[in-house]
Amino acid sequence: MQSSNMINYDYSVAKLFTIATIVFGIVGMTIGVLIAFQMAYPELNNLAGEYGTFGRLRPLHTDTVIFGFILSGVWATWYYIGQRVLKVSMAESPFLMILGKLHFWLYILGVVAVVVTLFMGITTSKEYAEFEWPIDIAIVIVWVIWGMSIFGLIGIRREKTLYISVWYYIATFLGVAMLYLFNNMEVPTYLVTGLGDWWHSVSMYAGTNDAMVQWWYGHNAVAFVFTVPIIAMIYYFLPKESGQPIFSYKLSLLSFWGLMFVYLWAGGHHLLYSTVPDWVQTMGSIFSVVLILPSWGSAINMLLTMKGEWQQLKENPLIKFMVLASTFYMFSTLEGPIQAIKSVNALAHFTDWIPGHVHDGTLGWVGFMIIAALLHMAPRMYKREIYSKKLLELQFWLQTTGIVLYFSSMWIAGITQGMMWRATDQYGNLAYSFIDTVTVLHPYYTIRGVGGLFYLVGFFMFAYNFYKTMTASKVIGEEPQSTSPMAA
């Protein structure tokens, strides 16, 4: 293999997206902590008139985190990994450089439009697809530019075989493109009638069909933003940071194609006991359980990559983040299928156990992996060592504690809620009025808020550490082979 030092990789776009990842992470998680505390202390809804209520902020939280923090992270790593595994520098093609920068700035414009419209309450109401049609069009353009970037770089590659991470990036690109297009089919009302707000639109699908398409999208947006590109990252960064080869190529193959084949069925588990056809619900349930196989396949492949090298877990905080990320991935992909079993879902659906599940995946798996990825990239992009290992260790334990507080409190809250909703007295009447099932959750909502706050504080520590790494840390001469250099 050619030495990576011979090609002068251009990280200007990767650096832009890295900054965006950290900024949107701070914004999205801060809103998240605020709305978490709003559920424990409702007066916090009144901080900014109609613009500060839970209803307005909840989509802002989810969208800033998913499409701001996570997508920026995906793109930061793509513009880093892509060049290195394809053995070609973006600087070799002025066209790709322009495309990359255009990608970034159009995307930032899109995010600004999203933030402004969501504050104003301009939303289609569909979860993670709240944006009205003009923004949808902008998003499609940004996405197409990214596609051109991927395939453009692949087109001029020197390494002919596509590395596993590239498979996952291609899948992310195709999957989200398909899902987004079909779920956002809508008719702009102004164009049809010439009346009302010009940005307003109405969904092409109604009722049960709308729900089917939305959760086919909703679940798989999770798949193709929270899972697929994050696996792309760990397949590159874990072997690089640890200096160990991937445990098994065959296991990678099985996990990749298995995941692609099975994932798109699982949307039905969001609609159990709803009015969609029974067979769709049952298939959704079954395929969700089957999904354990490819998910654990990837995770086990990662953990076994560390075989014989477990001392690194003690010595290198980046390995800590990645190993715990894989572990949370296993945890989350076991919990999900359990919730997708019909009898469990009857209890869990509509309760706080669901956001609990989402967050052990996003905070533990996605968040930790992105943090580790950016930290691995930093010494290589900025030619400086990581500013502080101590701070990183502290961040790791603070955030891990935060996640544990988060999911454990939401387990209890969700199951309590579900049990109380169905509880009956000796005569078969409902035992609790709805408000009883709300007030009982106050302590758990508070604990969850504190857990989220821990994670947020940890993220601020990360942002500080990263900023110092960029600006004030010791300059390093040669690019490190594996373990990222860091000051104590």
Place this chain on the structure above:
Amino acid sequence: MFHWLEKNPFFFAVGIFVVIAYAGVITILPDFMNSARPVVGTKPYTVLQLAGRHVYIKDSCNACHSQLIRPFKSETDRYGMYSLSGEYAYDRPFLWGSKRTGPDLMRVGNYRTTDWHEHHMLDPASVVPGSIMPHYKHMFSNEADIETAYAEALTVKKVFNTPYDEAGMPKLGTFDESKKIVLAEAKAIVDDMKSPEVKEAFAKGKIKEIVAIIAYLNSLK
């Protein structure tokens, strides 16, 4: 085969697309027409109700309230008859929600009144002690967007043949005709309300968001 695919990005991408796309086709298409059919007696929303639905969406009420009653005794006891697919035939978008921080609202029109909603939106805890719902005082000062609601109704009539203006169905007519119908419908609600702000505005022909959303909530049965 896999080694070959990994050297041929185009076919690799085609392969991925086929493997991910088939499931959507199989799950969504076969029952599409069946699921689009309304239950007998289901009517599209009037323009005022639609304007209220827009307020519901604007403030993301669906972030905390579901509109889907599952077929369990504990749910039918609490919320009424379980949901039928055809009841949602005119819901664009669907508003099932995915979290019940507050109770289900699918049939809230059966057991809550205009008066109850008015008090509840001003100060939820005054009606339901312990409630963690925020107040929605801004609905008493913001005006409902009747024009956009009319535009949406006309759009679905034209594009999806939603049966407005048919026998026994809500009347749409021209925008001017529609405005009169909306005012008459709003009057019935304003008469049941106490807020002087809303009443004064209505006397000047203005409809506040709170009036529209109550019209919508009352229609949920």
